Amino acid sequence: MNRILFCCTADNDLLRALTTDDHRPLRYEEPAAALDAAAAGDTVLVLADGYPERRTAFPAELITVAAERQVSVLVEYPAELPGLDAEPETATLERLVITDPRLGPELGLLAVHACRYLPTRQPDTLLWLARVAGFDTAVYGLPETAWSALYRLPDAPVLVATTQLSRFGRGRYEPQSAWIALWQGILRVLQPTVEPPAMIIPGAVSPRFGRDDVLPADAAAAAVTAYQDWLRRAGLLLDQDQERAVRELMITGEAVQRDRLPAGTGDGSHGVAEGFESTIQPDGSQRIRLPLRADCIAETAMVLALDDRGSDGPRTARNLIDYLRGPSGLCGGERSDPARPSYGLIGWGVGTPAWEIANYGDDNARVILAWLLADATLAVPDGHRELISAITANFRTTGRTGFRGDRIDQPQLAEHGWQHYFDGSLINPSAHFEAYLWACYQWAYAATGYRPFLDRTRTALITMMERFPGGWRRNDVTELARILLPLAWQLRVEPSDRFRGWLSDVIDALLSRQDASGGIGEVEAGGIDLFQVARSNEEYGTTEEPIIFATGDPASDQLYSSGFALLGLYEAAGVLDDHRVTDAADRLADYLIRIQLRSDRPELDGSWFRSFDFRRWAYWGSSGDAGWGAWCLELGWAPAWGVTALALRDRGSTLWDELAKVRPDPAEAQDVINSMIPVTVGTE
Known part of the structure; x- marks a missing residue:
């Protein structure tokens, strides 16, 4: 009987995956001892105990010993073999690419994240490490810059792995099912006549429920509280020392390991860090993204x-x-000076000039809506003047057409003045950048009666929907999800069959992408100058891009789409007498509940990764987005709005109903508007 002998520590992931109550593989401390104990036909796995700091000792003379004893060997991350003279490097965007059919589909992809590897190119390579575009297949093939990740030594029964392939558990390699297939394939290469044993990989993270599990009656409430608890446990709420450190560290970079920040727990008085970057380190951790957004x-x-x-x-x-209103500085400086054209706007973030100069309309909109809901929930009696100022500040930089554009930076606003934008005729058919500002204006119209809020919003929505479905900058799920809110709210402030029909059209388009699991699959719809798939291997990872490569790739986007879709569907259900909409929203809600992260790691448990593959039922996707890849965890954005939608559903309420509880003083609101947009300025 051919055996597998291990040379590794007892906690090696592969050893644990092959250990059962009925079978405990033999394990040795030294490669020579394992080879000495092996018989002809056996396999010795010399695994990288010292990874990533220390390479594996495997003297070249042991190659001869293995050949003489007719023992096959796999050695990981070796120190002394010919052709491995270069210093280790760290992968950034590279993934494993299969080129041997025994290991998996041709050009199939696996993630080893920020692995350390030995750069070399060898002729008999079974598995490569390369920067390639694609969802789960290297669609443009293998680039010339690929490095050997697993290769066979010439004239010897030895496979060499240039990184620690056996670290799939602690390193959180994905997707788990493909890693099981890969290792079973490697064992077949080493022992061609033996069927490899079954493997179980205990992952550090998993979906909270299976695809077909019956959800408990309190599943939605539990998902909401799990996310709220994650916000407290993740270590992103900053105290005074941590905020100071974040501002200092931002000068040299936007992401750091947790230990670069002082120990402490914040209470909100010093803000929050942005989240966790997508890249997973060899120890399974993810670096904290620092910006104070x-x-x-x-x-x-x-x-x-x-x-x-x-x-x-x-x-x-x-x-x-x-903190947002005051100490952060996000509403300070020129933005707090009534004489400045940026008065009332809210900065993108703080830490470096690149963050501080930007005035994104969508970011302002989500801040305003979230601030409104927080005030409504907490029954805050004051602060409404600031909110009216923020809405008016964005409105007076919105053109006659109702579009504001993606962003207006401080220097441009200072140069041109706000009326330049207010009198403009920009058309920017992007719901991602424009739609939630329209929702702000609809709320503001209902709260103040200021007619231009409604008129410009109506004009913009008509322009958008007359261009639907093919005339938007992007025609993807995010765009459909984001425009639901203002279309639904338009029926609150100015009901009409025309807008009711348009809302139904968008819902039809969105639900055509809903999978049986409840998830909404992303689509690759082309587009102009943003969120494009990579057009070459070299382009992969150089800009913001989708988590899929082509329509049909079975992934939903929890950062940009799912939560916004859930909120929009429930807001639409509040104005449409259509059980189909409510049922679809409930299916999407159940899906998000199922795929919420469960983990022993407190910085992960209770949140959502950006990408989820609903065919594999695993956290997987194309991770080429520059900054927010498949495994990123972002505070706010779609996860926060999805949780909010769940919480409001359980209360039998909608976002519109809750925000109606915020009642600014009409006279004060009109004074704010008149001071920022004098009545002498035309609004038509």
Whole structure:
């Protein structure tokens, strides 16, 4: 009987995966001892105990010993073999690419994240490490810059892995099913006549429920509280020392290991860090993204304000809003000076000039809506003047057509003045950048009666929908999800059959992408200058791009799409007498509940990764986005709005109903508007 002998520590992931109550593989401390114990036909696996700091000792003379004893060998991350003279490097965007059919599909992809590897190119290579475009297949083939990840030594029964392939558990390699197939394939290469044993990989993370599990009656409430608890446990709420460190570290980079920040726990008074980057380190950790972003701060406050368990959530929410308004600086400087054209706007983030100069309309919109909901939930009696100022500041940089554009930076606004934009005729058919500002204007019209809020929003929505379905900058799921909110709210402020029909058309388009699992699959719809798939291997990872490569790749996007779709569907259900919409929203809600992260790692448990493959039922996707890849965890954005939609559904309410509780003083609101847009300025 051919055996597999191990030379590794007892906690090696592969050893544990092949160990059962009925079978405990032989394990040795030294390669020579394992080879000495092996018989002809056996396999010795010399695994990288010292990885990533120390390479594996495997003297070249042991190759001869293995050949003489007719023993096959796999050695990981070796120190002394010919052709491995270069120093180890760290992978960034590279993935494993299969070129041997025994290991998996031709040009199939696997993630080893930020692995350390030995750069070499060998002729008999079974598995490559390369920067390639594609969802689960290297669609443009193997580039010339690929490195051997697993190769066979010439004239010897030895396979060499240039990284630690056996670290699939601790390193959180994905997808798990493909890693099982890969290792069974490697064992077949080593022992061609033996069927490899079954393997179980205990992952560090998993979906909270299976695809077909019956959900508990309280599953939605549990998902909401799990996310609220994650916000507290993840280590992203900053105290004073941590905020100071974040501002200092931002000068040299936007992501750091957790130990670069002082120990401590914040209460919202010093903001929150942005989240965790997508890249997974060899120890399974993810670096903290540092920027102090207005949207992340406000949307975190919104979710914590909804925590009605008697916790410190509401107090932390209030602290976050107060931090946003004051000490953060996001509303300070020129943005707090009524004489400046940027008065009332909210900065993108703080830490470096690149963050501080930007005024994104969508970021402002989500801050405003989240701030409104936090105030409504906490029954805050004041602060409404600031919100009216923020809405008016965005409105007076919105053109006659109702479009504002992606962003207006401080220097351009100072140069041109706000009226240049207010009198403009820009057309920017992008719901991602424009739609939630329209929702702000609809709320503001209902709250103040200021007619131009409604008129310009109506004009913009008509322009958008007359161009539907093929005339938007992007025609993808995110765009469909984002425009649902203002279309639904238009029926609140100005009901009409025309807009009711348009809302139904968008819902039809969105639900055509809904999988039986409840998830909404992304589509690759082309587009102009943003969120394009890579057109070559070299382009992969150089800009923001989707988590899929082509329509039909079975992935949903939890950062940009799913939560916004859930919110929009429930808001639409509030104005449409259509059970189909409610049923679809409920299926999407159940899907998000199922795929919420479960993990022993507190910085992961209770949140959502950006990408989920609903065919594999695993966290997988194309991770070429520059900054927000498949495994990123972002405070705010779609996860926060999805949780909010779940919480409001359980309360039998909608976002519109909740925001109606915020009642600014009409006279004060009109004074703010008149001071920022004098009545002498035309609005038509």
